[in-house]
Amino acid sequence: MKKSLMIGLMVAALVCAFALPSVIAGNAPAADMVLKAPDGKMKKTPVPFPHKKHEGLADCLVCHHKAADKNAIKGCASEGCHTDNSKAAKREATGFYQAWHNKKVKNSCMGCHKAEKKGPKGCKCHPKKK
Template identity: 60%
Template sequence: MKKTFLIGLVVAALVCAFALPNLSAATKAPADMVLKAPDGIKMKKTPVAFPHGKHEAMLKDCKVCHHTFEGSGDVKGCSAAGCHDKDGKKDQMAYYKAFHGKDTKTCVGCHKAEKKGPKSCKECHPKK
């Protein structure tokens, strides 16, 4: 009886040690992604091939770009409902502004501030 109970405790401890951290961890994003506008917003240029893995390795902190991320759980993408899902160029929550704004938390703003990476339209949005 004691042996069965002890084995059960060891198994439970192993499950907790290995399974629970994975349940609370954020889903790993793919190394390469294609950024598209959210449903209902028409992009005037081609979608952007985005090397997420390269940016993740350089920046280390997800909150640099994903400013609403709390440190655990899934990371919400920019085009998710309630984030940058508005149309237009002036609204702070506009999808366009999330990538093209002058703030260093945007793609264009960061690339210009760091003086590296693509800075022109055609470097990100190649012709089809």
């Protein structure tokens, strides 16, 4: 009885040691990503975004402001966030363009870079087409 209990506890400990980090990391975004419009239509090139470099600069929920907590975070172009890439939505706070370019709010890329006086300001984010 003691032997089977010990084996069971050891198996449980091994499962926790190896499986738990995978479950926790399952929600983690890629270290580097490319920001593209949800409909794929962009006048400028997609923007490389070093997510890992931005982690820890602010609470995740500053940028991902619609999430209830860190486990509910989705990408900005996910349904219910900044999915409208139409010309009419370009000036709307919920529009895809404003999520990145609105200089008046700190939870947009341009707004944060302006407030923090760090990082690119202007179209330097979009790499030149090759």
